[in-house]
Amino acid sequence: MTILKAENISKQYRLGLVGTGTLSHDLNRWWAGIRGKEDPYLKVGSVNDRSTKADSDYVWALKDINFEVQQGEVLGIIGKNGAGKSTLLKILSRVTIPTTGEIKTKGRIASLLEVGTGFHPELTGRENIYLNGAILGMSKAEIKSKEAEIIDFSGCERYVDTPVKRYSSGMRVRLAFAVAAFLEPDILVIDEVLAVGDAEFQKKAIGKMQDISKGEGRTVLFVSHNMAAVENLCTRLIVLENGYVSYMGEVDEGVNVYLNQSKSINNDLTIKNSNLIINEFYLTDKYGNKLHALSLGKSSSLNFEFKFLTEVKSVVVKIEVKDVRDNVVLILNNFHTNQVFDIKKPIVKLVCEIDRVQLFPGIYKLNLEVLDFNKRLNILKEENFYELHVDSGDFYGSGIIPRAKHNGVFLTNHSWQISNDF
Template sequence: MSIILKAENISKQYRLGVVGTGTISHDINRWWAGIRGKEDPYLKVGSENDRSTKADSDYVWALQDINFEVRKGEVLGIIGKNGAGKSTLLKILSKVTIPTTGVIKTKGRIASLLEVGTGFHPELTGRENIYLNGAILGMTKAEIRTKEAEIIEFSGCERYVDTPVKRYSSGMRVRLAFAVAAFLEPDILVIDEVLAVGDAEFQKKAIGKMQDISKGDGRTVLFVSHNMGVIQSLCDETILLHNGRFVEKGKTEHVINTYLKQNIGNDAVFNFDIPKNNNIQAYATKLTIVDLNGNLMSEIPIGKPWKVKIHFTVCQEINNLIIGLGMTDMLNAPIRTSWTPSNNLTPGEYIAEFVEDSVVFNHGRYKLKIGISKGFHSIQYLDENVYITISEVVYKQDKTVLTNGNGVFSNQMKMNVYKT
């Protein structure tokens, strides 16, 4: 299949805090370097694009040395943390901004949907904005007219199509904007995280349309999203960016796994303070979430086996000690609780393991509650501040989906307590 888009050594540098280079001296230095045929002196400086750290330079590389190719008819996902450079890359591909270095080579017309209502005039009606937006995308009035009815029907805004766009909700704007971009038949459709604004019904319709665009019409889609479930279902290949740098391009499932491993840290390991109560007989010190091979998991894919390890300290000999692991939704509605058998333990460090064959909850955030008690009534320790994420990714094994994530529980968690 032929190459329709090629990015060669794409980099984008910004000066922090101001527009442009910021000083006349910098402009003169750049001009003088250009006159002598020298490289821009400020391309040699600049810090990495890490939004969580303090800047050590006035210049930052939003993107640095990005290289990839896209085949005709491919749906390519682009993922990464906030600030990784995804939107900057799409703006360069869409020619909204130019790269500091490098070149983009494309064949055919590009349509972009980067922000809700981009290119829409609030005082014009929805119908008038269809023609305005279509003209911006390079279509003739006759071409737009042939697609007008389909665009309006797909957007679901027919009742308000002759109402000024300033009275539209953000969801209605994104419906109309996506419909225009999708039906005006660009060779390459570039989409940022705008579908998150639409409701579930429209997201499903839009995803189906993107599949039709690529598989039925043979057109190319570049799609940025934080929704790993959509990326997994829509994209055969995906690019991962990190702090403005290219990490890898490959099969979507493999790249998503790499991305999830980047997030390992506080979301997989929870440390607890030592209780000030000197009379307490046992307390938890740490909780970790791992797979069956012991690898930390910041997000737990639907269908994947998982293990919760609760590290706890026994201060003095205790009989009938029970470790409980509860799970609730974010509104504290109980979902389930698992308990270890009662144990008679001597002082020391212990681990209680809770193992489950596969996660079968719907994706989203949940709370874990840890309880240590003497029997079922004498509570020694309680912590309710552990939050976990069930990923939208569906874990596959031997190409068989283990679960559809419909919220039905699998086998009870297996429990084990041992001394470290």
């Protein structure tokens, strides 16, 4: 069942100081409305790219956003800073109205858009629980039945009768999330506020959101820059870029789109000697989309286009992956996989597929060797021919991101068992 629907949502803002020249604009809008004409300022406005100089007094924070959310779904909304994520959530939460378009919802919406959302600083934590419940339309008896669970989950029992203005930002988030989650809204909207909490609370909060969606059939809209949390929690993903939807669909592919938004693909790599020219080298995901970086735990490929200038019957390609200390941490070699290739044309494409990237997030250097296997001759040897970036990811599907600082240089699939029969 569709519980939320966004139809042609756009949001326009005026740049500069509030009140500067707006009277004339308001009169122009009023006069256009009297004559039954379209708002003249809806025809102007630049793309919401925060890094470029404005060429108009108006900017579209969001433009033509359309999507539906089903009951029990966890929809992730990701994008760079300034992409329009918070604006979209504010519109969905009725904090602000869209310039054009319409939001249709069924049921109650609870929002956690910033630290202490909906809390009155002079009231105690307990009083704010009842205030938020009343705002959601709940009776005092309904709120009281949830009060103990809210306080216990928040971990703020000692301070629950202290005014919220004396809480730390982490304590406010703890209590605000507990209130939003336990007062049973049909749609829970969470912006990037959980990052304020500590690791233990983030884990509890993600677990609670999973319970809300899977166990209780309620809907969650989740914005975060923590890709491990997004992958672990969300069932579908929207990627925003400069106010537009650049991707909507599967979580894995959406994360790849997001990670590659701020980087530029370099196809200018040319390596050559008297035997061989490498016309092109690039990375792709499992869908064939070009990447700017690999992601921990994801399937990826390394793609070469070779042009042989001398006759070669069979080829072995060896890639050494080195860490920042020049230690070789991984070797990719088609000889080891017993896949020595016969070369029948001078220009060939060679692809090395990696089932799951096991390198920790970081920057690596690649060494390359190309050999004629039949003649046992080295055709090309190039050190540091490519700087490889590896982004973080939820390798084990546990919601916990392994960190190279505390662990080894690469990961592998493994499992543990325990027996009490001894």
